[in-house]
Amino acid sequence: MTDSTQQDRVLIFDTTLRDGEQSPGATMTHDEKLEIARMLDEMGVDIIEAGFPIASEGDFKAVRDIAAQTENAVICGLARANFKDIDRCWEAVKGARLPRIHTFIGTSPLHREIPGLSKDEMAERIHETVTHARNLCDNVQWSPMDATRTEEDYLCRVVEIAIRAGATTINIPDTVGYTAPRESAALIAMLLERVPGADEITFATHCHNDLGMATANALAAVEAGARQVECTINGLGERAGNTALEEVVMALRVRNDILPYRTGIDTTKIMNISRRVAQVSGFPVQYNKAIVGKNAFAHESGIHQDGMLKNAETFEIMRPEDVGLKETSLVLGKHSGRAALRAKLKELGYELGDNQLKDVFVRFKALADRKKEIFEDDLIALMRDMETDAAHDRIQLKHLRVVCGTEGPQTAEITLSIDGAESSVKATGDGPVDAAFNAVKALFPHRARLQLYQVHAVTEGTDAQATVSVRMEEDGKIVTGQSADTDTVVASTRAYVTALNKLLVRREKSAPEAETPPAARKGAS
Ligand code: KIV
């Protein structure tokens, strides 16, 4: 890790795999988590929060395996304020070259009520748990959850206790996205001034975006002395999300004149990881999202285009290539060969072995037969599809034919393979998509409710592929499915089937372990 004692160096703590993945429906597979962690490490993230090891066996394994594979970044796991959580966290991170335990407890009046602890009892708990974590690991981060709604005097008291118990980083979370920039700065300044020992540890800022101020709040905290920013790729996270990594990093770079701080991030890797996180989380990036949105560097209006042609700086404060966006959009066609495909995919961040390339090439040719021009976004959609229709999925779409038009009823005839056995059915519905979904439901009855159905054209033109996202909910479990095809009904049905497959995996996954009883000491046995 880079030495944070350099006054202008801001550490980037990425929590896409923990706070980001906590967003309902954003669940990633084990391999996807390892891949994202690799990309984060390669782009120069200082600390990767890889998960919440006690939450499930899957989370534990992901943190453990990320710890084992990571070459540069510190690997951090989250733990509540009890010995059982902390021990499990240590088990998961201890194989890292640079491990960190991050333990937290809600300190605001509302959060103190939940475990029913008095101020003194909570202070005691913080002392015990941070001491315990520090006995296991030299690198301990402590967070007073809902810090921005905690009484100042009490916050100072518990931060001092955590520092005395050995915490090396104190994170100040704005858990519900309540604060505003001036207040965010004042809080860090107040802690630095009032808490003994505050100058010997690193203060971190962890902002949520409920009022759309997460980036502004994080930057204000940095100006006041915070030297670690907690963030996620694309601002992924519960509710309105977390501070977006790309926004903080690019703001510090573009406005270095007034924000004279440095990060270790290779900004040219931003676009690739943004796309990948959007794909694996099933949360598409909004078109007008700062830095990574599809329109962030597009200039539609005549005045803008004219200015841009004369001098790009007229309307551009950063260059597209600074964030890894390449000029070329038309990339391949029907006659492109395997080598060209491999090179283009490599540029987009996909390194394929020979066998994988063979499969992708077959799909690419099939697409090129239906669509004259293949753009980067088509290739990305194709790769995502290749990843989601894994051969081991329990439900697979084998055949689909729909009848639609001005005269109803719209009909779908479908064949699914479920656990290896094929069966077919014909169903009707309000439109072809509804008919297809009804047919799937007839063959695979389920209680899941469709929460979201979204269609986006991947590129322009009537032969464009449609990317369809569906989100479904069953007993509080939320899953998403995505698929792309030049046929919208096919893409919709595949996305629906993908979501059902994810639901089956979630049903099999064991429930998170229950909260350990308040007395942390009892958990030490
Ligand atoms: O938002 C929050 O308070 C958190 C803590 C666990 C750090 O994510």
Ligand code: ZN
């Ligand atoms: Zn958070």
